[in-house]
Amino acid sequence: MGIEIERRFLVTGEAWRSGVTGVHRLDQGYLAREDRVTVRVRVADGAAKLTIKGPGGLVRPEFEYPVPLADAEAMLATLCAGRRVAKTRHLVTQGGLTWEVDVFEGPLAGLVIAEVELPAPDHPLAVPAWAGREVTDDARYANAVLASLDAPPRG
Numbered sequence: 001m002g003i004e005i006e007r008r009f010l011v012t013g014e015a016w017r018s019g020v021t022g023v024h025r026l027d028q029g030y031l032a033r034e035d036r037v038t039v040r041v042r043v044a045d046g047a048a049k050l051t052i053k054g055p056g057g058l059v060r061p062e063f064e065y066p067v068p069l070a071d072a073e074a075m076l077a078t079l080c081a082g083r084r085v086a087k088t089r090h091l092v093t094q095g096g097l098t099w100e101v102d103v104f105e106g107p108l109a110g111l112v113i114a115e116v117e118l119p120a121p122d123h124p125l126a127v128p129a130w131a132g133r134e135v136t137d138d139a140r141y142a143n144a145v146l147a148s149l150d151a152p153p154r155g
Contacts, residue, residue, distance in 0.1 A: 002061060002062045002063050002064065003059060003060070003061060004053065004117065005058060005117060005118045005119070005120065005121055005123075006058070006117050006136070007116055007118065007134065007136045008114070008135050008136045008141060009115075009127065009132060009136075010113060010114075010132045010133050010135055010141070011101060011112035011114050011131060011132060012131075012132040014130075015128075015129065015130040016090070016099070016114070019092040019093065019094065020090045020091065020101075021091050021092065021093055022091040023088060023090055023091070025044065025086075025087075025088055025089075026042060026043070026044045026086070026087050026088070026102075027042070027043045027044075027076060027085075028041065028042035028043070028076075028085050028143070028147075029041055029076045029079070029080025029083055029085075029147065030080060030083040030084075030144050030147050030148075031080065033083070033145075036054070036055035036056075037052070037053065037054055037055065038051075038052070038142075038144040039051070040053070040144070041067065041072050043069065043076065046069065047066065048066065048067045048069045048071070048073070049065065049066055049067065049072075050065045050072075051065075057136050058121055058137075059121050083147045083148055084147055085104065085108065085143055086104070086105040086106050087102045087103060087104045087105055087108075088105070090102075090103065094126070094128050097116050097118070097125075098116070098117075099115070099116045099128070099131075102114075104152070107150050107151055108146055108149065108152050111152035113141060114130075114131050140153040
């Protein structure tokens with residue numbers, strides 16, 4: 001079984017930009033979101049994946065499978081209306097870990113969230129100064145929730 005161990009933070013300022021080592025454009029949509037289980041299709045860098053995530057905050061089950069690009073694009077266009085997220089992901093290496101800083105587009109423009117996957121739930125983490133309030137357990141900042149919003153959450 002796949003496991004995701006991830007912490008999420010709202011980003012403050014632009015200092016993270018000096019450490020960017022890679023950039024990816026992501027378009028993703030949610031096929032299902034029920035009982036805290038989500039099914040997502042994502043297109044990035046000319047490839048597509050279907051991801052199923054179970055309930056949890058810091059630690060949760062995650063399964064990911066490649067799908068044909070044309071199928072993913074058709075799913076986004078026909079099955080994900082009103083449940084899509086477009087963002088640019090910037091990779092930033094900090095403290096031996098790769099942080100993913102997502103700059104959201106469209107109705108979520110202005111929202112910037114940093115995610116970092118950990119090898120274990122109790123792995124020590126030096127949080128960089130540009131990573132502000134932690135939102136790991138704040139469901140308002142889950143991508144599956146953000147995908148249905150007309151504007152970033154407040155507060």
